[in-house]
Amino acid sequence: MDYKALAERLFPEGTPTIESIEQKYPPRSLEKGAEVTRLAPSPTGFIHLGNLFVAIANERIAHQSGGVLFLRIEDTDLKRKVEGAVEAVISALKYFDIHFDEGAEIGGDDTYAPWYQRQRAEIYRAYAKKLVEEGRAYPCFCTEEELTALREEQTSKKETTGYYGRYARCRNLSEEEVFEKLAAGTPYVLRLRSMGDPEVKHKFHDEIKGDITVQENDQDIVILKSDGIPTYHFAHAIDDHLMRTTLVIRGEEWLASLPIHIELFSALGFPLPHYGHNCSLMKQDGETRRKLSKRKDPELSLEFYRKEGYYPRAVKVYMLTLLNSAFEEWYMKNPEAPLESFPFKVSKMSKSGTLFDLDKLNDISKNELARLSEHEMFAFLKDWAEEFGTEAQKGYFADEEKMLRVLALCMGVGGKKRRKDFTTASQAMEFIRFFFERPVSREPYRCEKADRAGILSDFLKSYSPEDDSAAWFSKVKEIAGRHGFAAEMKDYKAAPEAYKGSVADVAEVLRIAATGKANTPDLWTILQILGEEETRARIEGECK
RNA sequence: GGCCUUGUGGUCAAGCGGUUAAGACGGCGCCCUCUCACGGCGCAAUCCCGGGUUCGAUUCCCGGCAAGGUCACCA
Numbered sequence: 001m002d003y004k005a006l007a008e009r010l011f012p013e014g015t016p017t018i019e020s021i022e023q024k025y026p027p028r029s030l031e032k033g034a035e036v037t038r039l040a041p042s043p044t045g046f047i048h049l050g051n052l053f054v055a056i057a058n059e060r061i062a063h064q065s066g067g068v069l070f071l072r073i074e075d076t077d078l079k080r081k082v083e084g085a086v087e088a089v090i091s092a093l094k095y096f097d098i099h100f101d102e103g104a105e106i107g108g109d110d111t112y113a114p115w116y117q118r119q120r121a122e123i124y125r126a127y128a129k130k131l132v133e134e135g136r137a138y139p140c141f142c143t144e145e146e147l148t149a150l151r152e153e154q155t156s157k158k159e160t161t162g163y164y165g166r167y168a169r170c171r172n173l174s175e176e177e178v179f180e181k182l183a184a185g186t187p188y189v190l191r192l193r194s195m196g197d198p199e200v201k202h203k204f205h206d207e208i209k210g211d212i213t214v215q216e217n218d219q220d221i222v223i224l225k226s227d228g229i230p231t232y233h234f235a236h237a238i239d240d241h242l243m244r245t246t247l248v249i250r251g252e253e254w255l256a257s258l259p260i261h262i263e264l265f266s267a268l269g270f271p272l273p274h275y276g277h278n279c280s281l282m283k284q285d286g287e288t289r290r291k292l293s294k295r296k297d298p299e300l301s302l303e304f305y306r307k308e309g310y311y312p313r314a315v316k317v318y319m320l321t322l323l324n325s326a327f328e329e330w331y332m333k334n335p336e337a338p339l340e341s342f343p344f345k346v347s348k349m350s351k352s353g354t355l356f357d358l359d360k361l362n363d364i365s366k367n368e369l370a371r372l373s374e375h376e377m378f379a380f381l382k383d384w385a386e387e388f389g390t391e392a393q394k395g396y397f398a399d400e401e402k403m404l405r406v407l408a409l410c411m412g413v414g415g416k417k418r419r420k421d422f423t424t425a426s427q428a429m430e431f432i433r434f435f436f437e438r439p440v441s442r443e444p445y446r447c448e449k450a451d452r453a454g455i456l457s458d459f460l461k462s463y464s465p466e467d468d469s470a471a472w473f474s475k476v477k478e479i480a481g482r483h484g485f486a487a488e489m490k491d492y493k494a495a496p497e498a499y500k501g502s503v504a505d506v507a508e509v510l511r512i513a514a515t516g517k518a519n520t521p522d523l524w525t526i527l528q529i530l531g532e533e534e535t536r537a538r539i540e541g542e543c544k
Numbered sequence: 545g546g547c548c549u550u551g552u553g554g555u556c557a558a559g560c561g562g563u564u565a566a567g568a569c570g571g572c573g574c575c576c577u578c579u580c581a582c583g584g585c586g587c588a589a590u591c592c593c594g595g596g597u598u599c600g601a602u603u604c605c606c607g608g609c610a611a612g613g614u615c616a617c618c619a
Contacts, residue, residue: 256547353612416583522578
């Protein structure tokens, strides 16, 4: 077989020389130890938590080492392309404070552009041609039906499926046959002529998993599809070589194709980058656990967190605690330090699948939100309401001074310790609703109805907005005593049978009457914020 | 099914030859307290199983088992 002639026949349009390509994309001049990492999503328009998970790891490694993080778009599959997807990826990641140094639509250093694989077609073809010339790639004319039949045959014989060894019919076609089929215009793909032996296994060091064994690849995998566009494997090898990636952090679903990538890098004469395969996020589903799925799990979508109003930093902190076991302890010791100062170690990344835990995220969210000032909270909630809130909720922000008082109260600003009532923006907005809207329904009272009317009307008679907290509460105690309730909790606990109840019950009557809720922050402050007129109106409504 | 990976409380996990087997979330209880939230204290709960090696295995080796991943002209 004259490989040179075959290569010319297969790539008649001419391709740039390998030398010129290598010159155009020279090795990067970076400090020793600087890592070049990347994110390489396909533009499906759906960025999920798993993407964010990997993105944070890649971002930390690159920027912590003084390296580069770039964004490459793997758009080799037309069927999956969605308009605006790239912008969506960038903006979603930006929301979580992940920024790229280079890449598609980034506008940084474009030495290594183009960043869209579709635009790199002639580069791939140049290397494909080289492989053909060297006899390491060949055209395959098998049809989809033939391939399916082959797979079925192999399955029934319980043999490894795929295009390899003696099953690789087209790898040994004669020169005449090949040129004949080409002349006839038969569609073909380009396959790697694999030289591996799966019986041979090698030790491989994965930066996350540690030492693993990989067997050699013997599959004649497709490198150029019939439309001349490369498959993921081929594009990965060429792009990550030319873009000078030093560390590929990707999901562990890629571990199985590592043998292919190793052979491809070797066939192309490229040094192998380092790899780290990280575990995917799992979800408990009945008895078993499975990968978070796009269709079944709304919490997989990054959009979910925006709609719920999770504080972006909280999501990031949670991701970091999952990503690196040392993070949580470090964060407790260094609560004020910027997250970037955490020494992120790839080797500390988890080796096994991690169950996504919403409770944990919620706890982190409460803590993160409790770090804000009421002004920061105001801005956060307002932004959220403008995008996702109801008309009524948007209206809450009209009276800025009132809102700030509400937030200061609910957040415990000025107290020794912050309250942690807020988990998300949507939950917080619901929580503070009673300040802005009269309760349409009320939680049940513990206190008998007969006593309630008396308590409430007594309260209205004695209520004065001028009273400070202590004066106000002593009046509540008086009312309690007058109606047969213990004014002091100690007295009540000592002899509960001597009373109808305690001040706690009396306070609850007032609280539910004014807010509709049995549990709220300090009632006196709430009434101060509501103002005398509103307070009286709400309580009068409950007097009958 | 083949191959690869992983198995420490319900969850995330530290530990990696001798520990009362950290810590966090969640659960439960108590305290604080006009409710809630915060805070404090405490409790329950874990080394997948079976063989080895060893004076001694959660830690090392072998074998099971289980879970996950993957076997496309998708990435």
